[in-house]
Amino acid sequence: MTDASNQGGLLDGVEAAAGISVSGAASVPGAADDRAQLVQAGVPGLLAAKDPTLWGPDAESEAKIRLGWVDTFRRSRDLLPELAQLREELADLTHVVLAGMGGSSLAPEVIAQTLGRPLTVLDTTDPGQVRAALGDRLAQTLIVISSKSGGTVETDSHRRAYWQAFKDSGLDEAEIGRHFVIVTDPGSPLETVATEMGAALLLADPDVGGRYSALTAFGLVPTALAGVDVAELLDQAEALLPALGQDSDNPGLALGVALGAAAKNDGRDKVALIDDGTGIQGLGDWAEQLLAESTGKLGTGILPVVVESPDAPGASGEDVLSVCLGGALAPGTVPGGGIQPHAAVNGPLGAQFLTWEYATAIAGRIIGINPFDQPNVTESKDNTKHILESGLPDEGPSVTDGAIQIFGDVATTVTEALRDLVNGIDTAGYLAVMAYLDRHVDADAAKLRALLARAGQERPVTFGWGPRFLHSTGQYHKGGPQVGSYLQITGVVNEDLPVPGQPYTFGTLQAAQAAGDRKALADRGRPVLHLHLIDRAAGIAQLLAAAKDLK
CATH class of the missing domain: 3.40.50.10490 (Glucose-6-phosphate isomerase like protein; domain 1)
Structure with a gap:
């Protein structure tokens, strides 16, 4: 980080669209050259058009089936009537529990915390934590089982434990099934399980990887059932999409170039993710899994480090790019402590999700990896x-x-x-x-x-x-x-x-x-x-x- 008296960093420029702004990104060494190369190659428009060739021939087959996140908000709108009906039918089940791991739980947790709706997230195998969840308002519990593959061992264990708990409470199988909602990809083993259980089944967009799934059924189903107006998130993403095809006024491009250029040109291959206190809670944890799992491979990568405040230990260093993120912070505002980060990302949550996903794909191209696989x-x-x-x-x-x-x-x-x-x-x-x-x-x-x-x-x-x-x-x-x-x-x-x-x-x-x-x-x-x-x-x-x- 730099001293607040330095007029570089955040004050060097703002790139904004659809309510989201990225400040300071252009100051990263090498960013201008990397951006010029991307623009010359037509990358912004090609990525917005879901071109799978952008990360080289070795990544093309994976990219073909993993770029749905770019416009998944359009297909996600088809879920809204079903979710409204389901919430009405299950209105007596007021305690929503989400059993999911990684992208299946982190995005819903951010959404629920930020928008002030109660959601219990169960993403552990710790016996004490699982037992506490099982003992909390069981009769009013609606348990959402989320797994893209349908074979996640933690989530399957949670499903089994809740089924047994409902059974031990005296419910018959038909009554138990009503307490479950299954979210999975088409063709996964959980489709069959949902039918056998008599549980509600909602299928996610199969062309979106788990860590990019915030605006698919994985992010929307549990939060809608908890009372979030998820259509607003989709509206925010849709408003941003046109800008992501542009060569300028493109927040996703600015952020992605900053992340990639810092790692490639400036030795800053760690990024401190700092909550600026302006209303988005837990976004750093979600961005952490997106960046780490997308870029950490082939001996390279960008390490996200979620820190507690702008002046927290480990938020600075010669190999650390500091990025503040949040909601309502005005562009150019220094987020406290007299310390200025290298960049700041501010705006509504739905647009934040899409911005970071786009930026991660751009950073992957710059550092030379496939941002859609997870080989290890x-x-x-x-x-x-x-x-x-x-x-x-x-x-x-x-x-x-x-x-x-x-x-x-x-x-x-x-x-x-x-x-x-x-x-x-x-x-x-x-x-x-x-x-x-x-x-x-x-x-x-x-x-x-x-x-x-x-x-x-x-x-x-x-x-x-x-x-x-x-x-x-x-x-x-x-x-x-x-x-x-x-x-x-x-x-x-x-x-x-x-x-x-x-x-x-x-x-x-x-x-x-x-x-x-x-x-x-x-x-x-x-x-x-x-x-x-x-x-x-x-x-x-x-x-x-x-x-x-x-x-």
Whole structure:
């Protein structure tokens, strides 16, 4: 970031259309040349027309079936009458729960939080968090099961658990089916399951990948059922689309060029995503999975780092592009703290979704990757499946320090282990904190991000709740630049929960997912510190205290 007294950055120019503005992007070194090349090649218009050749011959076959996001808002309008009718029929079910992972849950969470509608998002395998959801207003619960493939293990486990809970409450199968809404792609196994359950079925746009699916059924169904006027989001995206085919006054092009040029020309291959406090909540988490999973492959990529405020540790650095994002901030306004980001993106939520999707596709072209595949995502899933079949690894801690077990050949105290990990971050690297915990009860664990960033001489530090990050930054960890260091935190399960119809529990599944991901990272020779909390509350307090003590 630059000092607010510098008249560069945000004050260098604004590119706006349909209520959304991108400020400061033109100041990124190399952006003008990269943009000129894209314009000369006709890329803005070709992308708006869904040309699948823009990322080279190797990506063309994938792009042909993944560019529906450009105008999916048009097809999504066909859902609106069905959603209105469904909401009326299910008006007595006032507690909407969404079971989904990655793009199937992050966009709805942003929509519901930003527009002030209650939505419980279940994107975990933590037994305590799942049990709490099952015990919350079950009789009034409408559970939306969202999975593009229809085979997502977490979501299938949630479906089984809710079915059993309704059955145990005394409902018959017909009554149980009424409590379920299934969202999936045409032809997925969940189509058949929905019929067998007697559940409502809504099909998503098959030409849109999960992380680009905010304005498809995956983003719209749960939020409409929770009371959001989703037609407004579609209107906002539709108003923006004409600008995305233009060579100028094109916010998506400006943002995409800034992201790509910063990584390619200026060594800024990390982007700090900063909520500017102007009314859009959680957009950074959604943009994180979009950027990380789309660009982190073939040893390259753009690492998104969601930070708490403009002056938060890890929001600056020679290899970090800082971007503020939000709703109503006027162009050119400095978002607090006397610190000015490199760029700012402001505007209505529907247009934000389309702008970031377009920008990600543009950035992918500039850095030379296919922004629509995810070649490394299945690795940790395959490891998890193998562990569930063969059993959890027989490993014991090297030492126990207070409420925390330390695994591996590392220091004998938590403070020393954290210090060694932080001091070992590559000069061009980052630290990822991966917490397989309850993101509500154990929420204080997220405070580690800022503390470790401060201790790590402002190196970028990300924080992700497991297993949800496996559906977003997990791709970047394996496919992106191999410069990451990793802190994995697991916790004791005092009361496990069975997955009905499966030979494992939620606790076993959670442990297998953590072990599978550890293996994937360790196989790459990357530093992985595994800490296990034998008392969650005490262990988190001890971790925070140790992180504060780091010098």
